[in-house]
Amino acid sequence: MELKSIKRVYFIGIGGIGMSAIARFFNERGVTVTGYDRTSTVLTRQLEAEGISIHYTDDVNLLDKATNLVVYTPAIPAAHTELTWYRDNAYEVVKRSDVLQEITRDLFAITVAGTHGKTTVSTMIAHLLRHTGYGCNAFLGGVSVNYDRNFWSSDKAVAVIEADEYDRSFLKLSPDIAILTAMDADHLDIYGTAEAVEDAFIQYTKNIKPNGTLLVRFGLHRNSDLKATNKLKYSLQNDAANVYAQNIKMENGGYIFDVVQQDWMICDIKMHIGGMHNVENAVAAITVAHLLGIDSDKIREAMEAFKGIKRRFEYLVKKEELVYIDDYAHHPEELRALITSAKTLFPEKRCIVIFQPHLFTRTRDFADGFAESLSLADEVILLPIYPARELPIEGVTSEMIAAKIEGPAVTIIPRDKVVAWVKEQQPELLITAGAGDIDLLREPLKELLS
Template sequence: MDLNNIKRVYFIGIGGIGMSAIARFFNEKKIAVSGYDRTATPLTRQLEEEGMKIHYTDDIELADKEANLIVYTPAIPATHSELKWFRENGYEVVKRSDVLQEITRSLFAITVAGTHGKTTVSTMIAYILTDSGYGCNAFLGGISVNYHKNFWSSEKGVAVIEADEYDRSFLKLSPDIAVLTAMDADHLDIYGTPEAMEEAFIQYTHNIKPNGTLIAKFGLHRNNELAAPNKLLYSLQNDVANAYAENIRMNNGGYVFDVVLPGKRIENVELHLGGMHNVENAIAAISVAQILGIDSDKIKAAVSTFKGIKRRFEYAVKSDDQVYVDDYAHHPEELRALINSAKALFPGKKATVIFQPHLFTRTRDLADGFAESLSLADEVILLPIYPARELPIEGVSSEMIASKIKVPVTIVPKDKVLEYLQTQETPLLITAGAGDIDQLKDPIAALLQNNKK
């Protein structure tokens, strides 16, 4: 695949967060971009406004048969008629990860992998590099609140890429700097066992370019097997690590802290995001910037103006008597960090969590962990499982989680949530999940704000 010789690109599943970033990459290069997706969304409408032609019916007659590159997402089934037609008619058909593979070969690549934290860390790195004037091309798995997009370009030959472990696609990347945030069990429908997933993350570190650097979270299981010519370990507060935070203070829903780095200290860094895990994410991002030689004052200024990512501890409502946080958390450890952080920031407020489980396999495999984390809340509202790419599994439902939760829990259909909330007091409300629960954010925020009047 020679990215320089491509004139027309067709995307099957163009509306995905990772796919749309690559579509924008080609579009900014003045390459003709078009695609298919199952449903129109605010993101696909943005892509159309940027000049990309998109249709929402699986119909080969609507596809660009003159395209010389077809890119598809693993979420598209092999039975998809457009995908089958292009494969059967001799087109170059590649996964999103194949395109990212070429990009990491041709640019100085900073990749961020891990079962959680990777979207925040990659976006934070890309923002620090951009805000400081260093420059980068950013391929992100979330929408930056600062720039309202998941991709931006630069003449600088540097790319910041979120490395997705689903489908083992991140193993195609060749990073110069690789970040590894977590190795918790997930995607067991793909990997089979937690050990197999750990092996994939270990292999990810083996793909680092000669003289490259690994920045890994301190204390990861099998840390001694993570290979790299250079290794830096970061932590929230453990001073055995190479980079960590000290003197952390909570400040109006955010934090002020000092960053200790090899041979350097940056004092009074301000982070205007909720969640103590985001302080740790900031340590990882700052460590990358330090390795690149970015001035400490520029790093500090960038972190203080970083507004976060949509649906990552995002304040939808924030006042003295009502706080509403929306988050993408869809793994037990993410929920644990989310709920603990919210309760620490707003002590004394009753915490109600509305959670939409994502995938039947994940619910089946991690039901105990979900119940344990959700029991940290004062009250839980569960939605039915969002199936995404999966068919139902007999005996697997939200009741699997509900039956194990140790605080009051109610299962409510998504279309009845607003009606249910009208009768509830929710001074600290959290919505979480990776499905379509985000469609409730604005209506819930409007309801809460109207209740205050």
């Protein structure tokens, strides 16, 4: 697959956050881009406005039969009619990760992997490189609030790529700088065991290009197994790491802090998004910018201008009497970090968490962890499980989590009843969390609470 020779490309599942970034990459290079998705969304409508033709019916009469390349997402069923037709007719059919593999070969690649934090760290790095004038091509798993985009291009032969562990797709990448944020168990429907998840992340670090750099979060299990010619450890504030934050102060729902390494230091960095875990994410991003030789004053200015990522500790309403935060958290550790950070920033406010479990397998595997994290809230509303690509599993429901929560009151209600429920309350600190269609509540709740 020679990227430069491709004139037409067809995407099956073009509306996915990762797929749409690659579609935009080709479209901005003058390639004819078309595609299919199951439903029209804000993102697909943006793609159409950018000149990409999309249809929403699985129909071989609508696909592009003159295309050079077909790209599909693993979320597409194997028996999908269009996908089957292209394969049966000997077209070049590849996964999204195969395209990213070629991009990492062609460009200086900065890849961010980990079960948590990868979207935030990759978006922070891409923002720092763009805002400071260094330049990069950004392939992100979330939408940057600064630019309302999950992709942007540059003449600079540098790519910042979110490296997704689902389906082991990140093992195809060849980074020059690899970041690893976490190795917690997840996607056990794919990997089977927590050890297999760890093994995959270890393999990811072995794919770093010769003389490349690994930046890894301090304290990870099996850290000693992570090999690289150049290896740096970052931390929130543990001075045993190579680089860390100190003098952290909370201010108006954000933070001011210094980033320290043995031979350099950047003081008084202001960050206007919440979450102590995001200070640690910023340490990683700032370290990458420093490795690339970007001036400290420019890094400081860029961090102060950073507005965050949609659905990553995103303030939708922030008033003295009421704060509403929306987050993509769909793993117990992400929920723990989200709720802990919110309650630390707003300790006087009663915290209500509305959570939608994502996947039957994940709920089955981590019900205890979800319950433990949600027990940190003052009240919990659970939505039914969002199935995504899965069929129901007998006995696996939101009640599994509810029965294990200790402390806060717990209610299970359908998504379409949530706004009416909130209207009857007087929330002080409200959090919506989950990776399913709970995001459809964002605007109605924002309108109600504003």
